[in-house]
Amino acid sequence: MYSAAVLDRVRNPRRVGEWPAGQTDVGTGEAGTLDDGTTVRIQVRVSAGRIVEARFKVFGCSASIASAALVAEWLEGATLDEGRRLTPGRVVDALSLPAERAHVARVAVDAARKALDDVTEKAERRP
Amino acid sequence: MVYLDHHATTPVDPRVVEAMLPYFTVAFGNATSRTHRFGWEAREAVERARRQVALLIGAGAREVVFTSGATEANHLAIAGAAAAAPTDRRHVVTVATEHRAVLEPCRQLGASGWTVTELPVDPTGLVDLDAVARAITPGTALVSVMLANNEIGVLQAVAEIAPLAHARGALLHTDAVQALGRVPVDVAALGVDLASFSAHKLYGPKGVGALYVKRGVEKRLAAPVRGGGQERGLRGGTLNVPGIVGFGAACDVAGREMPDEARRVGALRDRLWQLLQERAGGVSMNGASAPRLPGNLNVRVAGIDGESLHVGLTEIAVSSGAACTSAEPSHVLMALGLDKTAALASLRFGLGRGTTAADIDRAASHVADVVAHVRRSSPVARLAAAGAGR
Numbered sequence: 001m002y003s004a005a006v007l008d009r010v011r012n013p014r015r016v017g018e019w020p021a022g023q024t025d026v027g028t029g030e031a032g033t034l035d036d037g038t039t040v041r042i043q044v045r046v047s048a049g050r051i052v053e054a055r056f057k058v059f060g061c062s063a064s065i066a067s068a069a070l071v072a073e074w075l076e077g078a079t080l081d082e083g084r085r086l087t088p089g090r091v092v093d094a095l096s097l098p099a100e101r102a103h104v105a106r107v108a109v110d111a112a113r114k115a116l117d118d119v120t121e122k123a124e125r126r127p
Numbered sequence: 128m129v130y131l132d133h134h135a136t137t138p139v140d141p142r143v144v145e146a147m148l149p150y151f152t153v154a155f156g157n158a159t160s161r162t163h164r165f166g167w168e169a170r171e172a173v174e175r176a177r178r179q180v181a182l183l184i185g186a187g188a189r190e191v192v193f194t195s196g197a198t199e200a201n202h203l204a205i206a207g208a209a210a211a212a213p214t215d216r217r218h219v220v221t222v223a224t225e226h227r228a229v230l231e232p233c234r235q236l237g238a239s240g241w242t243v244t245e246l247p248v249d250p251t252g253l254v255d256l257d258a259v260a261r262a263i264t265p266g267t268a269l270v271s272v273m274l275a276n277n278e279i280g281v282l283q284a285v286a287e288i289a290p291l292a293h294a295r296g297a298l299l300h301t302d303a304v305q306a307l308g309r310v311p312v313d314v315a316a317l318g319v320d321l322a323s324f325s326a327h328k329l330y331g332p333k334g335v336g337a338l339y340v341k342r343g344v345e346k347r348l349a350a351p352v353r354g355g356g357q358e359r360g361l362r363g364g365t366l367n368v369p370g371i372v373g374f375g376a377a378c379d380v381a382g383r384e385m386p387d388e389a390r391r392v393g394a395l396r397d398r399l400w401q402l403l404q405e406r407a408g409g410v411s412m413n414g415a416s417a418p419r420l421p422g423n424l425n426v427r428v429a430g431i432d433g434e435s436l437h438v439g440l441t442e443i444a445v446s447s448g449a450a451c452t453s454a455e456p457s458h459v460l461m462a463l464g465l466d467k468t469a470a471l472a473s474l475r476f477g478l479g480r481g482t483t484a485a486d487i488d489r490a491a492s493h494v495a496d497v498v499a500h501v502r503r504s505s506p507v508a509r510l511a512a513a514g515a516g517r
Contacts, residue, residue: 007438010435013500057506
């Protein structure tokens, strides 16, 4: 029922991991709840306005793992503005997610936006 | 890929295939044709198979009614008994962990005005005998309790339920599909009136099953499928002669090999359970460890999403008892008191005749690898550690 794009990311995940959230060049975002069955954590490391690395962790179904993995892939190399322009619809299309799983793409994108907000706030707080 | 889903179905034993083959092409007669050799041959083969099935279940040959499978056998038992029940008996008692092929016909009765009692089970999957006794009333027409559960393999105390049902004048039916060929089944010792069986669960072909109808009980059944009067009027329709021959042959093989095979498969199951605990960790057994089918193991895995676990398992064929698309948890596991996440993160292993020790080692390692991999990409351990309020 899942596309090859989903299955590949579930079975050979890349960019799984985490960094300590306190680092000033790292933004962390979390979305979803365990009660809803999906929770995604995305982190971005930013240098000179560009995302140089991204990491994710997921508790959830295959579609949520693949969504978080794809979001992390897209974020790497993007500017913060480009990262904010990611939409759940693009994730759904790229992974050919079934309609009943489309909501997990939103969870992954929400986590990414929160991560970008977090790193932006940190930068603004810096003297 | 290692096949560990023998509760879903089994491969047809080559000896069974061999027994069936002539009845497709050479001895292809209709078992109800009485005027020529083709019909006689087919009839003879069907009656031989009937004796083979009867022998394995401890019944008389005339007490075996062939059907298209266990779903139809259950339907004949439940809808058939209901249709023939006196008007002051419009109550059926069953158990929450029954197969859908029992629950659905019972619920169908409920929709037509019957009272349906679905008894709960304890956390080990067993029904409380006192609760059964309390549920059966003088208005109960039928009690239906499965012998071996298809998901968690636990064996209900059907023999102890029989006197409870009979004391109130109710019929007792058991869905014995998963038990046949795996543990001894003796319908007389169980004291049941009706029992359902399926060939494809014991290395026979799909599309054939049987209902044991205790002598005299046929008068208390009104056949839902009528037609040419086959099977003493209890199941109309041309007999599936090759399938029935295969069912008989499968029972014959099972009767001879079951004692050794049950010991062998039971030891492999115990090894699988030990290896999963050692290698994967954070695993618990669903259902009582005994009494249980020797080839069954149902395990829930902590800290993991069930669907991603199943998608990750590419080297073994196991079942979740749940459809991934709907993400509906198993009604059996929910009846044990599991929450939805735990029920979905459960694996049903069904070992069988082809399972080897090497298969078990490979399966345990693969499960452990996938579990470790999914847990590694999960933030849950960290969330749990960080948020006491969560």
